[in-house]
Amino acid sequence: MAVESVEVFGPGYREVSVGQIVTLATTQPLTLSSGKQISHFPLAYQTYGTLNEAHSNAILVCHGLTADQYLASRHPVTDKDGWWDLYVGPGKPIDTERFFVICANVLGGSMGSFGPKTTNPVTQTPLGLDFPVVTIHDMVDAQLLLLDILGINKLAAVVGGSMGGMQALSFATRHPDRTGAAMVIAASARHSAQNIAFHEIGRQAIMVDADWKQGRYYDDRSFPAKGLAVARMAAHVTYLSELGLQKKFGRGLQDRERVTYGFDADFKIESYLRHQGSSFVERFDPNSYFYITRAMDYFDLAEEHQGNLAEAFLPAKEVKFCIVSFSSDWLFTPQESRNMVRALNGVGAAVTYADIESDKGHDAFLLPSKSFESVMRGFLWTLPL
């Protein structure tokens, strides 16, 4: 495989305009799964709480497809609360008085980390599709370099939901000496055919948009906002459950007494989806949607071990696992979680499993739940620090 080196910034680069951004310069460049090498690239992150003297109270939270490093603090673009404010903060399950919490924007992201929006120092234009395809492993390895810089040799835990759960799995199985525990929420050890299908639909929707221009839209007044909105709408349906949709919207009409016999958003669910689509495009780079969905598509822990998932978990048998699923999640089903639990049991790893009753679908891990809260607290607060 051709090895290609992508060096974005010189060693001296450091930016602090949006949150904290460090340049990850190492003596060795980071070799990606594709074989390409990257060096001196930016990684944007936020931290919450204080690192203790022993440097033993750090929790790395890995974010999902469309989230970012603004875990528990005001988002600079949307001005909304952090995406996991419910569960991260003083006295909350991921207790910032107890833990030093780190959250970094993933490789390929659009909130300051190395991604398609990053300027190519040679051409002085954004990389666009010249950005290399990255995997979940690559995302993890970049965050490991950040831990090195922060002086954290071993995490108390790595925690993540959805794609964040994939990262937690990658971290725990590939760097088991670097974490004491892994909490894998609403995730799976592989992306299913159905899930790849929905990602492909989203990517195709972006490509339909005339403003996409093969990803070279950064200097233009327009960008593929409409295509990205459709991608978001298609994804969003997979985050909810049929029952939840029925309960929340049913066939209710939006601000009208009767249907209009037209193609306006007659139904609440249409209006809701359109809003989800249009608000998403404010904060997310369409090219990042390509890269991050692709990283998820490529994720399959067992495949790297001849289809044997237990073997993938073998190196991690000293890591304490907590696997959480939500009963109505059809994107990452409870069955996928049970498959992981079975494989972990197969290698004698310490694993606790909770399937939480919910009608909120995949989105449940972002919503209030007493059960989920107590599972998190029970697992994380008993970890040895």
Place this chain on the structure above:
Amino acid sequence: MAVESVEVFGPGYREVSVGQIVTLATTQPLTLSSGKQISHFPLAYQTYGTLNEAHSNAILVCHGLTADQYLASRHPVTDKDGWWDLYVGPGKPIDTERFFVICANVLGGSMGSFGPKTTNPVTQTPLGLDFPVVTIHDMVDAQLLLLDILGINKLAAVVGGSMGGMQALSFATRHPDRTGAAMVIAASARHSAQNIAFHEIGRQAIMVDADWKQGRYYDDRSFPAKGLAVARMAAHVTYLSELGLQKKFGRGLQDRERVTYGFDADFKIESYLRHQGSSFVERFDPNSYFYITRAMDYFDLAEEHQGNLAEAFLPAKEVKFCIVSFSSDWLFTPQESRNMVRALNGVGAAVTYADIESDKGHDAFLLPSKSFESVMRGFLWTLPL
């Protein structure tokens, strides 16, 4: 409500170029659910078998969203077999030696019936979005006019799968004197919030396409083929089951040994979906996709009876019903079918119900199944003719 009259053709119009097309000219124009009236409009249909002397052996088959009148004969555009060839023909469950089988392209369709592609005789351009929004009831009422022309006072049965099942329900409950039986397959008495959501995603994908031009693309060299392909892809995923996808494609790669670290169709499922999208656009008018999905969105039998589904079935208690669902169908779930059975039982209607075990999802009603075949044969062959 404003009543507007749309008269497409003069009374003398008759076309036979694509299949059989009759002009439905009645003394009274047809009043649509919206209040608009249409008259002298074309309806394209195919028949199979021979009408008996008593005119009592007719079965009307109603087609689904993307099908048409080419039920059991070569499709003139795709040159493929009829969409229900498996189940319609000599000796088959819908036995053309026993029954006179009629299938008409729905209102709003693109294979010759009155739809957005139809030329407006005043402007001499296709109607496009000037075509009126139609409902399932309107589709049924247009087919009823066809039955009048064919001299069929009472059907042996009305049969339909998916949107065809909605039409069968509309027919049986609104014109119970015109049919002896109704076979409702993989359908529901109402379109769910989740299903409306998927339709809205499809419509939005078409609108993203710069070639859509508010539906005025007929005279141009291009049409919104890419947007329609994405709509089809999104819909197609809902026709399959997660298990079926996993069995058929899994994470298998398409004509390659390893992933390419790019955005080509690395996975079989991606390649399959792309093919589904691109082949669909050959035979389907994007504007029709708007109208037909909207008709389904608007369908809710119970709503018209203050939410009481049993009351909707009350007029049809002399009609023999056969309700069929497929276990892995998540578009029109077995639960939706059971709700109909319960309501039918509530009014003492004769109803048989079969939930057929299958991993083929909603698509199952179009695929070979011995169980389904025997349910159809058992129901239809014992009808009094």
